[in-house]
Amino acid sequence: MVTSIGIVGLGLIGGSLARRAAASGYEVVAWNHTPRPYEQAGHDGIRCVETLADLAQAKPGLLILCNPLKAMPDVLARLAPVIDPAATTLSDVGSVKGMVREQAERAGLKECYVGAHPMAGNEHSGFEASDPALYDNALWAITVDGSTQYRRFLTVAQFIVNGLNNELIVLDDATHDRAAALISHMPHAIATAMVNELCASPERNIAAALAAGSWRDMTRVALTDPSRTRAMIDEDRTNVEALLRAMAARLLAFAGDLHCGDESAIAAYFAQGQPFRDFKAHGALTQTMRATSRDAPGGSAQWYKDTRDIDPARWQCELFESARQGERITCFLDNYRVAIHRQPLL
Amino acid sequence: MVTSIGIVGLGLIGGSLARRAAASGYEVVAWNHTPRPYEQAGHDGIRCVETLADLAQAKPGLLILCNPLKAMPDVLARLAPVIDPAATTLSDVGSVKGMVREQAERAGLKECYVGAHPMAGNEHSGFEASDPALYDNALWAITVDGSTQYRRFLTVAQFIVNGLNNELIVLDDATHDRAAALISHMPHAIATAMVNELCASPERNIAAALAAGSWRDMTRVALTDPSRTRAMIDEDRTNVEALLRAMAARLLAFAGDLHCGDESAIAAYFAQGQPFRDFKAHGALTQTMRATSRDAPGGSAQWYKDTRDIDPARWQCELFESARQGERITCFLDNYRVAIHRQPLL
Incomplete structure (x- = not known):
């Protein structure tokens, strides 16, 4: 079991993780792209350093990248010359896993890399919104491939379950990314389409007045910063594209059933989801x-x-x-x- | 202003309405298809009667049909010979308005009918779940057509705003039904399609494990009794069909943009909902x-x-x-x- 954790990025996810690790007795060292949260993080027992090189040179047993996905290639390129793979296992918390592994490989860091994705988060952002309790009862997906060493996996997995008191499942990248597209990325795209449909309607003001709980819940995720949603979908676009086509086919088939009044097909549509x-x-x-x-x-x-x-x-x-x-x-x-x-x- | 209100159907919506009207000082008389809630309703100041004819013969100034939509033709047919249109204005709380007006017309009751639809409700049902506070700050849609008499409209409207302290907007049936399809009936069909997509996926158990807030909120309405959802969509099927085709076209166009990497089209997709x-x-x-x-x-x-x-x-x-x-x-x-x-x- 490692005793020291490095964190890149003290936003909502990384800040909450750093605070939970510190509260669980780990030595936590962190770097953020701006020192703004450093004073507050210091009070939580997190040692903040000035550069990514300082972080790597602290040789944490596990270094977890909690930066935005779009900064990943840059962060990996800057870490590559300074990290000591013999001492440090590398992981991340990105919501797309196949792409990050490819980026780690391009940076020459694949050998020490294990993917991870905690099912934790909310609509807020930044260290000031961080909370160790964000990880209460969290489930993590750990992603590995044929070349992942068991000891690297063990480093990440034991930190998550024994260290953070969380739970985990182990997936390959492709399965993770398809599943995440199904239960998150595709629904985000559909919520956006529903909002677009409303905005394009001549009855939009009357419809908005009549909107109640079902509309509010089904479009909530379309209200968050669209650039964040766009980035998420963009990074998993092959899976999202396939699911949007599948959903369109379902909607068109059901529209046809309604048109023809095919009562048994309509009944089947509502029965399919019973499991x-x-x-x-x-x-x-x-x-x-x-x-x-x-x-x-x-x-x-x-x-x-x-x-x-x-x-x-x-x-x-x-x-x-x-x-x-x-x-x-x-x-x-x-x-x-x-x-x-x-x-x-x- | 009327002083007496008749209610057909003491379920969640009708029961809550009857209790709120009684609490607001109206004389309330009610009939339900079973006398099960009568004792409890009596404690709330609601006079319950044995037959629909008894209810009509009480000559309430306003009689509101709160029965399920599928019982509407039968209730209207039984009311027609016993209601006194000179004394009683007829309304309802159904979520589809054009169909109810046609049914009222077929029963020979169009002249005393004004449509209404309160934006109130929750996932529960039955008089035991009723609560006058269900109507706190509720918005109602009142629907009228060219033949509606102003005094009939006034009877319903004054009861809603001055009597119940609610708010209202006035619509024609077609506008109401299109708007309701847009913000409720179509989203219900889409939530069902998403659940069907999950159930059909070979990764369904992994996806279900990873599912978090966005999936939960976007599929919540697919968990309610599918026969209720089916009836609602069925009654507004022309509008729902058109909206499902429009949504499918949006999803296919966006899938195409993702496929081609058309960044400006992708940006436009996320910008359209900004209003x-x-x-x-x-x-x-x-x-x-x-x-x-x-x-x-x-x-x-x-x-x-x-x-x-x-x-x-x-x-x-x-x-x-x-x-x-x-x-x-x-x-x-x-x-x-x-x-x-x-x-x-x-």
């Missing part, structure tokens, strides 16, 4: 049971808990399969044995 | 100023308030235009003069 409704209902139940079992030491609701041994010869395949089976790693019992939660399957 | 972002920001400001001016008697923030005189010869056109201009009627000062709030325009 997700059941999954959500089951998930709510699981959450309740889980909260109860945590609150009751020695409680009996252990049915969802299990352990898994990891075969070092085929750990990647095993952990990819574990994620597909709805398992989440909650603790490393030793280097090759983990505690897991098993979630309901969809 | 709605500005409108929401302005609207939040207006709400704050409005709340402030209410809290401060004699406060100076009266800039958004105004009055409007209604010309009885062309009241429909005037009030349609008023709605398009972002005005909401908040009070009848006399039969031909109203107080209004002017909202920011989109």
Whole structure:
């Protein structure tokens, strides 16, 4: 287990991570593109340094890039000559994983790189909005490929679960990026399209007056800074394009069913999503049971808990399969044995 | 101003309305398809009757149909022979207006009918979930056509604004139904399509694990009883069909822009919705100023308030235009003069 963490970028995500790591007993050293948050970060036990080279030369066991994705190539190029890969494992928190791995490879840093993406965040930004509690119960995706060394993975994974008390699943980059497109990037593009549709309507003022909860919730993400949304979609554009075409086909087929009054096709449209409704209902139940079992030491609701041994010869395949089976790693019992939660399957 | 209100259907919407009217001093008489809520309703000052005929024979000044839309033709057919149109004005709270007017006409009740649709509701149902506060600050759409008598309109409108302390706009049925399709019915169909897309994905379990706030908010309405969503879309299917085709065209065009890397088209896609972002920001400001001016008697923030005189010869056109201009009627000062709030325009 590493004892020192380097953080690049003290925004909402990086600042919250640095503060949580410091509060969990790690030695935390950070660099930010402006020293504005340094005084406040110092009060939280974060040692801030003047240059990226200073950060690399502190030789943190794990260095996590929390800068915006668009700054990634520049940050990687500046780190490459100064980082000591023997001492430091490199990771990041970007919402797209395949692209970052390629950039790390171009910078000659692929060998010490492991991808990571915490499901944490809100609509705010900057260190002043940071909060260690942002990571409470957070799930992380860790992404690896065939060349990732197990010890590098272990460095990142043990920090997340044993260090931060978070949970994780292990994915390949492509699966991560397709899944993120499905549940985040594509929906952002659709929320934007709905807002565009409203703005183009001659009835826009009447429609806006009548808008209630469903419209508010479905367009909320279109209200955030459009340049941030654009960057996110841009970085995952192949997956987003495919999903938008698939969604358009669904909408056109349903429009056709409405036009023809094909009642059985209309019924099928509303029935297709039933597994997700059941999954959500089951998930709510699981959450309740889980909260109860945590609150009751020695409680009996252990049915969802299990352990898994990891075969070092085929750990990647095993952990990819574990994620597909709805398992989440909650603790490393030793280097090759983990505690897991098993979630309901969809 | 009427003093007695008849309510058909003591579900969430009708029950809350009956309780609010009773609490506001109206004599309220109600009929429900089952007497289950009668005892509880009696405690709230609502007189419940055994049959629809009993309700009509009580000759309430305003009778409001709060039954499900699918029961409307049957309820209207049973009311037609027993209602006294000289004494009673008929209205409803359905989320689709053109269809209800046609049904009222087929039942021979068009002459005493005025459409209404309160923007109120939540995910619950039944009288046990009812709450007079459901109508706090509610906006109603009242729908009229060329044959609507002003005195009928006035009966409904004065009950809503002076009686319930709510606000209203006046629309024709077609405008209402197009606007409702845009901000509610079409988004419900799209939320369903997103859930269908997830269920069809080989990565559904990983995607569901990674799903966070944007997915939760954009699919919330797909979790409610699909038969209710289906009925709502079904009743407004021509408008929903057109909007789904328009949305599909937007998604395909954007997918094409992503494919070609047409950066200026991509930028335009994110810029088109800017008026709605500005409108929401302005609207939040207006709400704050409005709340402030209410809290401060004699406060100076009266800039958004105004009055409007209604010309009885062309009241429909005037009030349609008023709605398009972002005005909401908040009070009848006399039969031909109203107080209004002017909202920011989109």
